[in-house]
Amino acid sequence: MESRQDIWLWLVQRGTAFILALFVLIHFVTIVLTVGKGLSADAIVARVSGNFLFLTYYGLFAVSAALHGAIGARNFLREITQAGRAIDLFSLLLCLTLLWLGLRAVFGLYGLAA
Numbered sequence: 001m002e003s004r005q006d007i008w009l010w011l012v013q014r015g016t017a018f019i020l021a022l023f024v025l026i027h028f029v030t031i032v033l034t035v036g037k038g039l040s041a042d043a044i045v046a047r048v049s050g051n052f053l054f055l056t057y058y059g060l061f062a063v064s065a066a067l068h069g070a071i072g073a074r075n076f077l078r079e080i081t082q083a084g085r086a087i088d089l090f091s092l093l094l095c096l097t098l099l100w101l102g103l104r105a106v107f108g109l110y111g112l113a114a
Helices: 004-036 041-048 052-080 085-109
Strands: none
Touching: 004 052, 052 085
């Protein structure tokens, strides 16, 4: 029988999968449209760097990717090993690392990094 934690993690992973699918589609369409207009990477960064909507979008993208990836790694490791709680700790550390890296990149893009 699944624990309450496993059910919540399943729901979070499905929710983040939906967000990631939508955001990847938006990201690709935006890239195709802007590159098709001849904008360079520098011009694109200059346009989005001051926009709070893009900051929110990429922040949510990074958080969703970190949660989704860490939960997926936890599920995979639980299927192939018997490590138990060590897997939970590893997954938590993986999630925190991915969050740190992703949000650092987002804040760096917007000039908010320390």
